Amino acid sequence: MEPKAPRITDVARLAGVSTATVSRALSKPETVAESTRNTVIAAAEKAGYRVNLSARNLRRQRTGTIVVLVPNLGNPFFSEILAGIETALSKADFNMFVVDTKLVHVKPHLVSEYLHATRADGIIALDGSLPGEVLSAATSGNGAPPIIFACEWSPRGEFSSVRANNARGGELAISHLAGLGHRRIGMISGPKDNVLTLSRSAGVLARLDSLGLAFDPRHLFQGDFSLDAGARAALAWLELTDPPSALFCDSDQMAFGFISELARHGVPVPDEVSVVGFDDIAIASRYIPALTTLHQPRYRLGFSAAEMLLGHIRSTCSLAIETKILEVELIIRNSTSAPKS
Amino acid sequence: MEPKAPRITDVARLAGVSTATVSRALSKPETVAESTRNTVIAAAEKAGYRVNLSARNLRRQRTGTIVVLVPNLGNPFFSEILAGIETALSKADFNMFVVDTKLVHVKPHLVSEYLHATRADGIIALDGSLPGEVLSAATSGNGAPPIIFACEWSPRGEFSSVRANNARGGELAISHLAGLGHRRIGMISGPKDNVLTLSRSAGVLARLDSLGLAFDPRHLFQGDFSLDAGARAALAWLELTDPPSALFCDSDQMAFGFISELARHGVPVPDEVSVVGFDDIAIASRYIPALTTLHQPRYRLGFSAAEMLLGHIRSTCSLAIETKILEVELIIRNSTSAPKS
DNA sequence: CTGAAAGCGCTTACAG
DNA sequence: CTGAAAGCGCTTACAG
Known part of the structure; x- marks a missing residue:
């Protein structure tokens, strides 16, 4: 019937x-x-x-789909970026197809499927650490769809990207902490080779240097942006005989992990140690203490990346590599204070 | 070239x-x-x-796409559900197309587009409050794609769904609090007519009743699952002359909002008031205090809903309405304790 | 401004 | 087990 x-x-x-x-x-x-x-x-x-979109797309020789590669769908940091992407794409009548790249690192072959022109008209990658084999498929040029990085980017710089001003974020954090009187400032970083880690660290070190402050390598705790990494850093901090009085973290999640693990050991923030996060995810203002952090314009990051990608799709010739940088903002809350004398 | x-x-x-x-x-x-x-x-x-998927889908008279309607992409509660859905769908070679229904409530017409058979082979709705006009399009039967609700469901019960055992969650929370010695137990609820609110409240009231405890209507704070709603409830709680000594919240977010706002007013949890959340989102174990809450199997909720949907798509005849209920688990952490005498 | 017709890249009864 | 051929529903040069 x-x-x-x-x-x-x-x-x-x-x-x-x-x-x-x-x-x-x-x-x-x-x-x-x-x-x-x-x-x-x-x-x-x-x-x-x-x-009927299948018919239209078949006829028009396009897919109507943009693939978004997300490092971890379960991380709240990404959701607002996705919202920004979706808004821009739906205006232009494209579908957003979200793929979690946890799969990629396990089965790179699976993801290179998605990067193929028969699957997507374009790609937005939120993951700068995509394996080279995956990216090379995307650069090979034989009809490969354009790719834009958002937030993270590919270290070799062969793709366009939209980023936050990460170096500036590191500088602002250090200026704030130094302004409060801190002299021994440590850092909980992301993965060693991560582009965000590198650029923020560069800002941190530059600002420390300009202030005449040294950075003690023992005060670097390397993590991976996760809650657990922050907790591990707390354990390491507790072992130090002369721990830093302030810490800059490469993510709010690591800041939360750090603060909560210290709390378990009866060490209060900011009384014993000041903490600055990065991202300004929703819970940051409702953590205890409310977290001082660098606000990233996540929605705009996604929106801009989508717009840039649409521009590349529309232009027939391949465009030059573009880099768009959005400003970050220091949000001062209650996780930072003057060091106890 | x-x-x-x-x-x-x-x-x-x-x-x-x-x-x-x-x-x-x-x-x-x-x-x-x-x-x-x-x-x-x-x-x-x-x-x-x-x-070429457009060609295949055109020929096979299908779209290869499942539309997922999410109330708020920015809410971390949903991300793991999406991960579960994606896993099940990608196995079956379907794409997941995520649509934020914030748009729907503004422009219902826009979303009914997606519910059409030319756009999707099936729909998973995480939002029980979709406007009737949207749903009626989906029930009209003229080739409308099957729809499954996950987490929430449609109050009139005309669709299949996968849910957590919400009533049981309410019961477990009350049993726990009463076991600690609490007698005046309040609640921060979701929207009044929300199906989650209703079923959890039913569990709460049933358990209170069986324990011979009364529920004081002044101890009901109505919210909307958000951080801010929790904070507003805290302000209301502070006004009470005889406030409840324990509170059951319909979401972890509201619990955090409540606890943080109390903290700003110098009222510690659980010393002054015990708090139980619902969801067990990632940050719950790293909040201060770590949150006692009901764990929802979010990944499985998404995975099961996707599997159920695939079953409906594969069967030619229209299947009976199915309801699958997954168990919740009380995770006891540090936001609950015996009332101060 | 409008129509007839070709063709996008597949899959699948049908015939052998 | 395999092939020739029709056709899924569109869009777009081309011709008028």
């Missing part, structure tokens, strides 16, 4: 025109006479017509 | 067979002779062939 979905021929019959005219009236309204257009639109409405 | 992506005809030529045979060898390997199959697979490999 199933009344099948109406096709363009149904609308054409109803409107008394050809399918070509229906197609034009609906997707390029300015190319048909106004009266025709109105008739067609009314007929489409009446029939409850929706264009 | 662009070397175009290889098509099935390229593989056929390379393998010296017809396109029909290539198609069969690749998607129904058991229907061709082994030697043919091997030749074809080798040729496909050599050519770097990937099936």
Whole structure:
């Protein structure tokens, strides 16, 4: 019985025109006479017509899909970026297909599937550490879809990207802590080779240097942005005979892990040690203590990356490599204070 | 110059067979002779062939897409559910298309687009409060794709769903608090008509009743699952002359909002008031105090919903309405203790 | 401004 | 077990 979905021929019959005219009236309204257009639109409405995207995409030789590679869907940091991407894409009539790259690092082959032109018209990567074999597929040029990095980027710089001003974030954190009187400032970093870690560290070190402060390598705790990494850093901090009085963390999550593990050991923040996070995720303002952190414009990061990608898709020739940098903002809350004398 | 992506005809030529045979060898390997199959697979490999999904889907009269309606992409509660859905769907070769329904409540028309059979082979809704007009499109039966609710469900019960045992969650929370000696137990609820709110409240009230404890309506703080709602409840709690000594919250977020706002007013948890959350999101174990809460199997919720949906898609006849209920677990941490005498 | 017709790349009854 | 051929529903040069 199933009344099948109406096709363009149904609308054409109803409107008394050809399918070509229906197609034009609906997707390029300015190319048909106004009266025709109105008739067609009314007929489409009446029939409850929706264009079949598989047919349209097949004909137009595109997929209508943008693949977004997310390092970890379970991390709240990414959700607002996705929201920004989705907004930009849905305006342009593209679907967002989200793929968690935890899979990639296990099965790179699986993901290179998605990077193929038959699957996606473009790619947004939120993960700078995609294996070279995956990326090389994307650079090979033989009809590979354009790729834009957002937040993170590929270390070799062969792709366009939208980033936060990470180095500036490191500088702002150090300025703030030094301004409060801290002299021994440590750091909980992301993975050693991560581009965010590197650029923020560069800002941290530059600012420390300009202030005449030294950085003690024993005060570097290397992590991976996770809650657990922060907790591990706390344990290491507790072992130190002369621990830093302030800490800059490469993510809010690590800051939370650090603070909570110290709390378990009866060491209060900021009384014993000041902590600055990075990201300003939603819970940061409601943590105890409320977290001083660098705010990243996550929604705009996603939105801009999507817009940049759409630009690359629309242009026939391959565009130059673009880098767009968005500013960060220091949000001072209650996890930082002057060191106890 | 662009070397175009290889098509099935390229593989056929390379393998010296017809396109029909290539198609069969690749998607129904058991229907061709082994030697043919091997030749074809080798040729496909050599050519770097990937099936064109638009063409396949057009021919098969399907979309290959499942639409997931998420109330708020920015809420970390949903991310793990999405991960579960994605795992189940990618196994079955479906794409997951995520749509934030914040848009829906503004423009219901926009979303009913997605619920149409030309857009999706099936729908997973994580939002029980979809407007009736949207749902009626989905029930109208004229080729509308099947829909499964996950976590939340539609109050009128006209759709299949996968849920947590919410009532049991309410009971476990009350048993725990009463066991600690609490007699005045309040609640921070979700929206009044929300199905989660209703079923958990039913569990709470049933358990209170069986324990011979009364529920004081002044101790009900109505919220909306957000951090801010929890903070507002804290302000209301502070106004009470005889406030409850323990509180059951319909989300971890509201628990955090409540605890943090109390902290700002110098009221410590659990010393002054015990708090139980719901969800067990990642930060719960690293909050200060670590949050006692009901663990929801979020990944499994998503995975099961996807599997159920795939079942409905595969069966030609329309299946009966199914309801699958997954157990919750009370995780006791540090936000609950005996009331101060 | 409009229509007839080709063709996007597949899959699948049908015939052998 | 395999192939020839039709057709999924569109869009778009091309011709008028």
